[in-house]
Amino acid sequence: MKPAQIKQKLLKKLPSALPPMIVILLLFAARSYSYLLFHTTVEAFSFVIAICLFLFAWNTRKIVKNHFFLFLGIVFLYVGLLDFVHSLSYKGMNIFQGFDANLPTQLWVAGRYILSVSFLISPVFIEKKLNYKSAFIAYTTVTVLILISIFKWKIFPDAYIEGVGLTVFKRISEFVFSLVFLGAILKLNRKRGNFDPKTFRLLTYSLTLNIIAGLLFTLYFDVYDIFNMLGHTIRMGAYYLVYKATIEIGLTRPYNLLFLELENLNKRKDEFINIAGHELKTPVTSIKLYSQLLGKELSRDSQKVSFANKIDYQADRMTSLINEILDISRIEKGNLSLEKRVFDINELAKLTIDDIRQNNPKHKLIFKGGRRIEINADILRVSQVLTNLINNAIKYSPEGKRVIVGLQKNGKEVVASVKDFGVGIPKTEQEKIFDKFYRIEKEQKNSSGFGLGLYIVKEIIEGHGGKIWVESKEGKGSTFYFTLPLSPSSSKTKPFEFP
Template identity: 30%
Template structure:
């Protein structure tokens, strides 16, 4: 937690301490003894408050720093109370001079410094609270015995002389111990919130300044002593902000520092998992028990065409599946939630993309369960099999067309062979008959037709041999024009932008034949135009020319293999190539105004690389 994110109450506390220090300093003008009592009692109350927070939270603490510090501060507060009661002018400990409170002061400072130095090293340990309590009680007891019962504690203040060397050097040693404690806290700052670390370090730095101020006074009522006590109160004020105020208002910053670290680690693991999911080539979708999206990976986002944050929270079936399959897949999802895992474990589903097209995804679905074992959602991993589906369908259609072709070709070739054999026989029987040249010419024509059949079979057998692929009609048309070497005065114009179609590799022959037929059979053709238009989720590629066009009675016949006597096999081949990936072609022009061929490309079989249609 950062300072700027602190609650207003903590900021008000800083203001309160500033006012308190000013008011506290003002009380010294009336009575230094009153100032001293108030200053000491403020630190005693804060120390006890830290102990109360630490002790009551001891069963929840994973970080033992607060426990050790709290117990140590309790005993610091106890000895400091004795120091306050023994201060010069209080008149409670009869027979003692100003040396006694100074000895007690040094004892508390040593105990505080050792506490703040040792506590950072106990962060990851799990000491027994009562054992820690007993150790501090034993140390405090020894210090008090050395002062009151067996007076071996060195003198710290001599009336009329001032501070002893032991007292001054002790302050320096205590300052060094405190500095080491600050370094230890900073080195282990990952165990605390930034707020706690900053205020702990500030408390120790101010405490060091306080100790140094206490090396300068001669009188226990002197200005250096007053400054030292004000700095001491400020130091404990920072401790209050770090442990008491934060522990009450924002307890996780103190009591659950390991929880914060665990949450941070969990966040890092979650980010790492998301990175793994994003790297994976598969699609991942997580749905809650209501069928709403809770997570998708990058691949899914790319396929759908939506950013992840636009998908999360949406109902998957209603939003991203075509209407025709929603009912079936809703039943599968509900079956998974009821425990019928096998019914929907594998599913092949079309999904709707942002551009209105569909992609076919093969899913493997797994039920997610909560701690009680109840189904709480699903995790689906998927593979985009759109192209594979097209390829499989293309192969099926190619096999069917090849089987059909083999029957047609065999029948036609046999017919032509019979014709050729008959005319050859006529020629052989005719002797000097003048009809012999005619018979031979007709036999030659039959043989030529056989050759055309064989050549067509060679082209047709390539259908479906290679897998379909994404291809740019604009590039294929340009190559076809170059191969045809069109007559002067004939222009081919394209308006296809970045259009790509998923088609058999032989699709170039489609555009080649359309252009060739227009030039050879369209009359005085001067221009052939290619364009496209979106029709719902499908797309239509249009080929138009300004020739004579196709008579109404022949618009369907031109695509039949039997129509070869006029146009050859060109348009029959065109229809077969397009059919491999589900495309169709028809002629819709007006006779006398020019031919117009429309190629229908199904949803999923087209895309625009340079922009939307």
């Protein structure tokens, strides 16, 4: 990297790095004036962050399936309370009479044990639901027992002795904390796919700073010396990184933190739809084949032939629904491929109408086409559009009514229309009928389907660079129009010829 690029990169990061630098300088200034002022400020900062983490996690618990942050929020609530008492009991505060510097150090050790072990446990709640009532009971019990063992029973191990310094218990504990935090980093790394990358990095940096702070806390002799001050400053930085990983990202970029799990669920849903859709096609195809064979074998019994035809019809419906679901999955992933070729849309329309006419003999299907109209499009997809629109026209038209399919050139495009004389569509609903899963309210009880057909049709037409719209009057019928670009006259591609 060139010096100029390095300089530009540093200048970009300067605005975000400046506030922490100013805070550190102010803390050092406070320490030079009074160590108690420094210590109280650091602990107050950490306590506020702990409370904010709890409030944020608690108030988002109903919209976040991942209970990792809810668990940490509860942990920080109790650790923050111990930190608060630790701050009030610090040497020189003179709030708790009859105690020396051992008291705040004991409270510090107790809080670190809770925090480190909880971080080690926390990855469990990425996938497992937390019983928060049990968590409150457990942490309340532990916290109360710690406070009683220190203040009343006085059985908590000594952590600091005046004139001697740190005890062996305190030093060993800090090394234990560091190892437990390291274990937490390794466990989180195994679950990193469940986190936004930035959130994961910030949590890892926070745990690393906790390790460094723990090592520094093994080196001080006096509770006011430089190593103690550095340990507190770095520990404050660790809290700040947890704040950035949860509250700041959660408020400014909530999708990254709170709804990453939805993205993963969507991926799983798409995988399931693809697998289930293709797996269902095989048995449905078999049902259709056997129903047709059965119809031929029972050709002398009209009632049984009717039953076989109904099975065949329902198999077709099932195939159509499966294809719609698969198409929706492809559309949402942007994978709705179009295999374009030049062909005569008049011929395609005639063949499509003939196929539909065989299954709907009671409706009059009329085709109004003109000369050969060549377009460059996906034959199967355009046939799907025509089939959907014609079947809809039949579905919402009384028996014996006409359905008119028209095609005509208009400049550089072809305009197709499918007109029926059925129930029509209310004006208030005409703009919504191309929406996914939308079905006309008054027809919902009488019609089948998921409300996906017209949405898929719209996506296919727009994928070809065309437009689709509807004109309708209640009680008089509807006309659906769509346009597709004509094949360029200069195209040298040999047109597809229908058999």
